[in-house]
Structures are given as C-alpha cells and as structure tokens.
Amino acid sequence: MKIYMRYFTKYKYWFFIAVSCVALEALCDLLGPTLMSHIINDGIELGMIQNVYLWGGRMIFAAALGAVFAVSRNIIASKVSQSFGADLRYDLFSKILNFRQGSADKIDSGSLIIRMTNDVTQLTQFVNGTMRIFFKAPLTCIGSIILASILNLRLSIIIYLVVIIVGLLLYLGMRLSYPRFGKLQAAMDRLNTVIEEYLMGVRLIKAFGTYSDEASRFEDDNTNLMKKGVHAQIVITFISPILTLVVGLGSAAALLAGSRLFTLGLTQPGQISAFIVYMAQILSSLLMITNIFNTFVKTKASVSRITEILNCEDDFKNSENNSDAVISGMVEFNNVTFSYPGGSGVPAIKNLSFYVPAGKSLAVIGPTGSGKSTLAWLLLRLYDPDKNSSIMFDGKDIKKLDIETVRKSVALVPQKAMLFSGTVLDNITWGNPKAEKAQVEAAIRTSGADFIYEMENGIDTYLGSGGVNISGGQKQRISIARGLIKNSPILVLDDATSALDTLTETKVRDNLLSEDNKSTVILITQRCSTAMFADNILVLSDGERVGFGTHDELLEECSIYREIFDSQIGSITEGV
Template sequence: MKLYSKYFKKYKFPFITAVLCVVLETICDLLGPTLMANIINIGIEEGSLSNVYYWGSRMIMVTVMGACFAVTRNILASKVSQRMGADLRYDLFKKTINFSETSVDQIESGSLITRMTNDTSQVIQFVNGIMRIFLKAPIMCIGSIVLASLLNFRLSLIIYGIVAVVAVLIILSMKLSYPRFYQLQKSMDQMNSVVQEYLIGVRLVKAFGTYDKEIHKFQAANTNLMDKGISSQMVITFIAPLMTLVVGIGTAIVIFIGSRLFSLNLATPGEITAFTIYMAQILSSLIMITNIFNSFVRTKASTVRIQEVLDCEEDFTHDGEIKELNGDINFENVTFAYPGGSGIPAVKNLTFSIKAGESLAIIGPTGSGKSTIAELLLRFYDVSKGKIFINGYDIKELNIDSLRNNIAIVPQKPILFSGSVADNLRWGNKEATDEMMQEAVATAQAEFILQMPGGYEGILGRGGVNISGGQKQRISIARGILRNSPILILDDATSALDAVTEAKVRENLKAKARNQIVITVTQRCGTAMFADRILVMDNGVKVGYGTHDALMENCEIYRDIYKTQIEGSREV
C-alpha cells in the first residue's frame, strides 16, 4: 500500500468516480435476473403482455444505464492507470539518477530495466483492472448471493456451499502462486542481464568467437524463464477448471432441487430461471476473482521489486550553500573498503596533499587503489576512516553539488551519448560558446572533429560506435576541459593515445591550467613523470610521494616501474 498511497492521493477523484461507476454498473447487471423473473412470473405466466412490456422496458433501460457506466469507468481506468504508470516510471528513473554507488552495486542494470518496464506494466494492468473489473467481481458475487437469497432462501443454501468450496480453491491458488511469480520475475532479470552483457561486449564476443558460449548462456536463461513461466501458470491451469466444475455441479443441483421445489409449490419458474442466471454470474465472478488474486499475487511480487528500488539508498544530500572550491586538497589517514566486497581496504591510512595549481599523478600496479582515490574525492563512496578536505572544507559537510560542480572527471572508459559532437561536448558545460568548444577541442588534440561529416554537428552513434577509441578519449578529454572546474581528474584518460599526442595534450593542459589542480591516474611512468607531484600506490598503501627525481632516489617500486617501462623500452 505504501507504493500506491501517493498516486491514489493524486488521482483520488477520477479513481473514486471510476469505482462509483463500477458499483452502479454492477447494480444494473444484478437487477437483470430479478427483472427477468418478474417478466416470467408476472407477465408470461399470467398472460399479461402489458406487464411483459413494462418489465421488459425497465430491463432495457437498466442495461443501457449499465453500458453507459461501463464506458465511463473504462475511459477513467485507462487514463488514470497510464498516467500513474508514467509517474511511476518517472519516479523510478529519478530514483536511479540519485542512486548512491552502493545502490548501483546492489541492483544489476538488467534487473533495473525489468523493474522499470515489465514490473511497472504489471502494476499498471492491476490498477486498470481494479478500476474496471476487479471491484465488480466481488460486488457481483456478493450481490448475486444476496438477491438469490431474497428470491428463494432454500435454493440459496446451495450457493453458500459452492462459494465456500471455491474460496478454499482461491486461497490455495494464492499460496501456491506467489513464490512462483516472484521467481518468474527474477528469471526475467537474469535473461535481460544476459542479453545486456552480450550487447555491451558484442565486439569482444566476435573477436574471441565465443558465439556458442553466449548462445548457451542465453538458452539456459531462456529455458529457466520458460520453466518458471510454466510453473507459475500450472496453478491456474488446475484451479480454474476445478472452479468451473464446482459451479457447474452447483448449477445442476439448483435445477434439480428447483424442479422438486416447483412440484411442491415452493419455487416458481421465474425464480429457478433467475437462480440459473445468478449461478452463471457467480461462476463468472468467481473465475474473475481467481484471476484477480492471481493478478494480485503477480503484482505483489512486482510491487515488492519496485519498492526495493524506491527504498534504495540515495546519493548524499543536495541541500546547503554551493561554494567554489579552488584551494588545496588534503587526504588525512583515509581508509576505505568497498561495501559488499571482500572487506579488505582498497585504500589504507592514506595521507597526502596537493596545492592549488599543481598537477598530481597517481601511479601503481593494477588494483593498487588509484581509481578509488578519484571515487572518494567525488564522494561516490564515503571514507570508512579519516577525512578528505578541499579548500579547507570536509567534503562530507559540503553540498554534493558544490563538490561535483567543482570537479571534472574524464573516466577510464570514455562514455559518449547518441547525438551530435557539440551535444556531447556541451554535456560538460551547457552554456559553452562555439569559441569555448573550439579551444577545448584544440587543447585535447581533437581537431579530427572538423574532418567528420557535419563537423561539430556530426552525429555520434550510441557510445560513439562510429569513431575510434583514441577519438573517443579526446572528445571525452575536451568535454572535461570545457567544464572548466578547479579540479580536473584524468582517470587513465590517455591510455588510447600515442605518446606524441599525449605529450601535446599534457603540454596544452599545463599551459591552460593556471590555478587548476590536475590529477592524472595512470599506469604509465612516461605520463606520471611530468607531474609536479607523484603519488605511488601499492596494494592500497602509499609507498611514495614527491617529484620524479625524489622518487627515483627513495622509492624502489617507482624505480622498478621506470626501469621496466622507460629504460626497458629504450633497450628494445
């Protein structure tokens, strides 16, 4: 109910109106058999054509009114359910935008897509059903029992027994269905994840020729989904016919006992006819109620999964004053271990500082904690111990927008979006002028843009599929430069560039930097050695900090890296 209360308040009036239309429509449907009984008993049996016309005209009028109510509630149900679905998808997307890194790690992207599409569609169908037929079924069932009891109490005892048996079948169906539908949704997550992984790594699959392995993975996930789907439908497959059989037997008993009561003058033909119609309505209602409960069970599983997303931990607060951070950076005894990981700290007791206007290179073996430092600086994660200061402010006490608006990052893997080159560049600064873009492009050595069809208005495919890796990196670097933030982080951002192009980019950045802090995360000694300060990491621990010359004298690990990469390449 927590999920629906917000939307019920928003659409309360049309929802209540639709429910009222459902009730009035159901009343019209319930009056039909009683009016039919009057036509038979008062009109046909007594040979009164005027009574047939009288009750017949009222029956037609009630039927027309019921049709009008049905059309109204259908229109309201469609509008409200679709609008609620749009609101729910928006809220889910907005929530994912504000996900903390812990939440991003917690729910796979394939599962998120399933929850925003399949699970949301299930909720929309359920809300639409509530306003159209779900409320009608129990009212129709109860109303039929009450009116049948008023017509002939003796015959109504049969109905009570039939309803009791069906109620047991419905409860059994609910208990068996819920775990199966929940597993069905999880299987759908798994299949979506397999497809998504393949689409992301399609070139790697082609390069390694692992088609059979990918087909096998998909087939396993697809078969699992099929099995779960069959399992969830088997309950309905058995329960629905049993209900039809029970009600059919009840109808036969009504006709049999009704004929006996008629011979004893305890029932009229009109009552028996009405009872037969009421039994058909009860059968229809009970089948509908079973479908309602099955839909409820499936929607409950979807609702739980959607609520899990809405309850996920959000990013840090955006409240507070936005500050300009153009001062020093200080790490003081920082320790951090990734949530849900091995528990081994990725960074241990890290202390260092860098002054405004300086450049810092972070170097070390794979898994030494280099990129983790950038993530902590951006507060993608909070430190486990210690503190990080920028411009004298503890970043935990800063408005998150203040922090991230003052930092530009160029990630390891360049991420570009479908659209024009200019759109991708302005993603870093939407107010950027053409001159600013041209300057950033020149700094990043990305003049190849001018040779592209359309130039700055040339269209990039999703992820930049129509340009090379080095070109992607240079556009990504230009975007980071265009942001013009006091802190620029290059997270192994020049790995696809040749040495000459990288040297030009480095020189351009140094000439442009002024008071900007440039942090370069790299595995190349040839890149790191030109920074003002070099931080050497190994296994999450700082093993060296200083200039290139100082580290060559007193840091063995840095010396080994230099000898392997620089001196080794010269020998070759």
C-alpha cells in the first residue's frame, strides 16, 4: 500500500474536508430522531404547540445544514476521485512504457488493457464512495447505536445483538468472496485477450475461414466469465437478504419490547418513535455497509492487479550518466550467452563473439530458431546477457552506458513492420520528428518507397492503425525509411525485406550497403542473396557461431552456409 500513499498525500487536504463534511452530515441526520422525540414528548403529548414549532424549526435547520454538507462532499468527492483516476492511469501508462522487457513478457496486453481501464475505474469508484458514503455508513450506524442507548439502554440490547450478527455475516462473506472476484478478473482478462487476438488477426481468420472456431473459442471464454461472475456474486446474493431479515426481526423485537416497557412506565412514546427511526437508520447503514463490503472485495482484487504492474521491474538504469556519449558504430560481442527469462532455460545465444567495425556491414544468417532476432533485442538492451558476457559499442560496455544512449544509437527495422495511425510522413518521422524535408526524401529513395508519391495524397496520405490500407511490401519500405531517418550509427534490419520482390530487394540492399550510408548495418536475413553482399557474414546454428567471414570464405569453410546457399541459389545456377 506504500505505492498509493503519495496519492493520499497529494489529495489529503481535500480528503479530510470531504470526510469532515460526511461526519457533519451524519451528525445532522442523527439529530433528527432525537429532535422528533422532543416534538412528541415536549410538544404533542403536552399539547404545547410552541414547543412543536421550536423543536420542529431546529429539526428543519439540521436537515438543511445536512443537505449543504452533502452537496459539498459530493462535489469534492467527484473532483478528487476523477483526478486520482487520471493520475493512476497516467502512472500505469508511464510504468508500462518503462517496463523491462521481461515484465512486458509476463503480463499480456489484454490483461494490461483491462487493468488500466476496468481496474482503475473500480479504484476511482471506491475513492469516490469513500469520500461520499463509505464513512457515513459506519458513522451513522455507530451514532445511532450511541444515541439509541442514551434514549433507552434496555432496548439497546436488541441493537447490540443485531450488530454482532451482521458483523459476523459480513466477515464470512468477505472471506468467501475475495478469491472469487480474483478469478472473475482473470476470466475477464482472458476474454479481452481473445477479442484482441481476433481483431489483430481478422484477415488471417477470414483467409482460413475459421469463424466457427473463433466463435466457439469466444463462447467458451464468455461462458466461463459468466460462470465466474455468478460464482463471485452468489455469496453477496445470499448475505444481503439475510442482513435485511436480521435487522427487520430486530425492529420487530424493538417494537414488542418497547410496547412492554411503555405499559410498565419505563419509556415514553417519543423515545419509542425515535428508537424505531434509529433502527431504520441502522438498517440503512448496514445495507450500505453491505454494498461497501461488495465494493471493497472487488477493489481489493483490482488493487492487487494494479500493484503487480507498479511493482514490475523498470527498464535498465545506469549509475553512470553517459547520456552525452557519442557512438561511432563499432559493435562487439564477447562470449555472449543469453536465455529468455521465464523460458525453457535453454540458451538462445551461446558463447557468441564477433566484431563489426564502424561503418561496415554484417549479415546474420542461419536456420530458423538459431538466435538471429535475439541479437537485435540484445543490441537494444531489451534484455541483458549473462554476467560473464559483454556487448560493446565503441569499446564501451552497454551496461555502463545510459539506456537512452544505447537506444538512440540503434535504429531497428523489425521483421513485422509496425505502423501507426496517422499520415505516411508521421510514420516515417516517428523516430525523428525534426527531420528536414531533404532527409525524408533521401530516406524514401534509399528504402525504395517511391510509391508514396503515387498515392492520392502523397506523403500526407492517412494510414489506418497498423497500416491496414497498404500492402506488406509497402509497409516494410516505410518501416525501412523510418529506421533510416533516425540517423543512428547502427542500423539493424531484422529480415526487413522479406515481403519485397527480388528486384526491389536488390535495389534496397544496394542502397543500404552503398558508401553513401555511413551507418554500421546489421542485416538479419534468411536469404543468401542478401547476405552475400555484406562485408562479413555471421552464421548461427542453435545460438552458436558456426561461421564468420566473407561469402567466398564461408562457401569453402562453413558447411551450414554452403547448404543454405545450395538450397537457395546453388541449385538454380546448376540448372542454368
């Protein structure tokens, strides 16, 4: 709960004002039955109309004052709770932006969305309720018990018994309900993930015609959510009417006991009337407490889920501040071994060493699952390798460089081109918003994205989320242009030309490997036709280096590279 103390500190003065208004409102409500007893005993029963006016006026004044306090606390509660919700959502989003990659791998995106929306809304409603009614209910209940005891101690024994029984029922309900609401939230996460996956893969689903499978999958998770919802509410469904019954029986018992005491001359009609009103207030308060208990159980589950996000590890931070360090582009791996956290434990990279001078090119090739893409994640320091491993930029261990320096030094063009809603220009300049027109045009030419000028609105053409209104090859070329315009000393292309035809790929490759491009280029590829033109080629197999050198050297020395070459190019040249 320490995480939430700063929110309390920020709003504590408004919180105390709201609670004070609640307390004063409850006091005004509690005065009503006592003032009414005076109207009956001192006015109506004695036939003194002036006392009726006197005590009636006081009763009206107390009610009006209570209304003023109620309006004030409602306004404050709404403002504070909504501000708290906005701050919490912002902090969660900032936290997610700064997640260490291992944390991002641990909680799926569907669950994160639910936590940032549904769970935050639950906390916002709880804060609002705390400042509006959550304090009023126990204050009214306790105050009613005290004032009823002052009026008639004998009748109050009935109230004590009712409160004890209700307290036990509430405790039992809380113990039974909390784990059920946790399971309900997990089921909601699962359903949201299914919906998200469908929306992301809708084209593939249509292509494969798997509508019935997706509908069945959704129905299973939707039914599971329904069952978990019923299971979570069942305890409250039973407890609420039982509480009403207990308090109702208590009121009936108070009437019977009151009539008996009246015949014995031990109480007055006004006291009995006031006592019944206090019993009604206690009933209302207890029912309100039941709702509070219901909300608290849901909120407790939401708090634990939000706290899990806030407690996740942040991105790598360095004790040394090297934000001004200038990287020329030299890359070196020294005995790098790495296993994905939470994975199988089998290293994706094993004792890997290689060196790339600044401004030179390296192609990384190997069978599927050989660890090629893992190199890109390690270069960006999304993960750290094992303790005895080191990755160097210009002879400096990236663990000792500021994380911003590392990320600015590497421009990544991923295998799956990820575009955002906005214009083509917005997407190209995403990593460098201050890029000049000449830089944009140069990046478009180098990436072979000249098709942009043929679009209806040219570079100002609007792209839907994910670039849904352009082809895969067009997405990749815009993605390459985005990587180029970042103007980083190290450019990493992770199979970024896989959707391009041979002619277009050749043009893009030649542009990237030309002398005009001063960046260190690392080409992660499946194609020998791309790799063979790099200054050096790194061949990986099962995460290990099995070859390093030029194309001609590897054809002679590396059997795996020769097999890849023969399967892609050698058989064609033999046929010719």
